[in-house]
Amino acid sequence: MAEEKPLHIFINKTQYSTIFCTPKDFKELAVGHLLSEGVIKSVNEIEAVAVKGDVCQIKLKPTLNLANRLKLARQSSRIILSACGGPYRSEALKRLRKIESTFKVKAEIVQNCVNSLNRMAETFRKTGGVHVAAVYKADGALVAFAEDVGRHNAVDKVVGKCALKKMDFSQCFLALSGRLTGDIVLKAAKVGIPAVASIAAALDSGIEIARKANLTLIGFVRGKSMNVYNAPERIIS
Numbered sequence: 216m217a218e219e220k221p222l223h224i225f226i227n228k229t230q231y232s233t234i235f236c237t238p239k240d241f242k243e244l245a246v247g248h249l250l251s252e253g254v255i256k257s258v259n260e261i262e263a264v265a266v267k268g269d270v271c272q273i274k275l276k277p278t279l280n281l282a283n284r285l286k287l288a289r290q291s292s293r294i295i296l297s298a299c300g301g302p303y304r305s306e307a308l309k310r311l312r313k314i315e316s317t318f319k320v321k322a323e324i325v326q327n328c329v330n331s332l333n334r335m336a337e338t339f340r341k342t343g344g345v346h347v348a349a350v351y352k353a354d355g356a357l358v359a360f361a362e363d364v365g366r367h368n369a370v371d372k373v374v375g376k377c378a379l380k381k382m383d384f385s386q387c388f389l390a391l392s393g394r395l396t397g398d399i400v401l402k403a404a405k406v407g408i409p410a411v412a413s414i415a416a417a418l419d420s421g422i423e424i425a426r427k428a429n430l431t432l433i434g435f436v437r438g439k440s441m442n443v444y445n446a447p448e449r450i451i452s
Contacts, residue, residue: 216342216344217237217338217342217343217344217345217364218237218238218364219235219236219237219297219364220235220236220237220238220269221233221234221235221236221269222234222235222236222238222241222244222245222269222270222271223269223270223271224245224248224249224271224273225270225271225272225273226249226254226273226274226275226281227273227274227275227281228272230293231254231273231293232248232293232294232295233293233294233295234248234295234365234368235294235295235296235297235364235365236297236363236364236365236368237338237345237362237363237364237365237368238269239362239363240361240372240375240376241266241269241271242264242266242271242375242379243361243371243372243373243375243376243379244271244363244368244371244372244375245264245266245271245273245375246258246261246264246273246374246375246378246379247370247371247372247373247374247375247376247378248371248375249273250374250375250378250405250406251370251371251374251401251402251403251405251406252402252405253284253405254281254284254285255275255279255284257378258378258379258381260275260276260279261273261274261275261276262274262275262276262277295365295367296365297363297364297365297368311401311404311405311424311427311428312428313427313428313429314385314404314407314408314409314428314429314430315385315429316385316386316407316409316449317385317386318353318385318386318387318388318409318410318449319353319448319449319450319451320353320388320410320449320450320451321353321450321451322441322450322451322452324351324353324354324355325388325390325410325412325433325436325441325450326436326438326439326441327355328349328351328355328357328388328390328412329390329412329413329414329436329441330436330437330438332347332349332390332391332392332414333347333392335347335349335360336362336392337362338362339362339392344364345362345363345364345369346362346363346364346365346366346368346369346391346392346393347360347361347362347369347391347392348360348361348362348363348366348369348370348372348373348389348390348391348392348393349361349373349389349390349391350373350374350376350377350382350387350388350389350390350408351387351388351390352386352387353386353387353388358373358376358377358380358382358387359372359373359376359377359380359382360373361373361376366391366392366393366394366399367398367399367402369391369392369393370389370391370399370402370403371402373389374402374406378406384406384407384408385407385408385409387408387409388408388409388410388411388412388431389403389408389410389411389412390411390412390413390436391411391412391413391414392413392414392415393413393415394413394415394416394417394418394421395411395413395415395416395417395418395421395422395432395434396418396420396421397418397420397421397423397424398420399411399421400420400421400424400425400428400430400432401424403430404424404425404428404430408430409430409431409446409449410430410431410432410433410446410449410450411425411430411431411432411433412433412434412436412441413433413434413435413436414435414436414437415434415435416434416435417432417434417442417444421444422444422445425444425445425446426445429445429446430445430446431443431445431446431447431449431450432444432445432446433450
């Protein structure tokens, strides 16, 4: 069976949120979550991260105005369930910056990378109860991979893994197994990922954010076909 446990995230000794997730990669999940929610702009703003049991303590550098960041970040819920990452607020769209990237990728590489997700998803094959996410470079090289009961958690985990490796998000693309909803696409846009591709469908909320952020959005990547909903110029056919 797929496991679901709470992760309690503290920022500067104050509880920030509780995320119900697969009990693995807690550090990466916490860091990726703060990045994709706009609480921090880069891992360079973190002074220390400590995980003990189901608690992750994150200490930010004293020069950072945490109260101001929390006002700007999405605060839909302090308790985040695995079933849903929570809605995005309209204010987030007003502050959303367009992605400027020279990134281009061959359609064949996108198809191969997305199609390979299920082969890599060991927990999914055993339980059928988790989502998969991965970050790749334009040449198809795997940068980060994660599985989680929550699709938004899987995305946060790979974002955290890439950030801790100091990867350049503008030269990567995100691949996942879940639907391309507004909250998922917003996470990618927040950290500057120029393209997102999924086995599943794109919702109108995801397409709306992709258009506002100039993000390439690709759904129904199955076999040798896929639907490109926005910014097709980044895809080399």
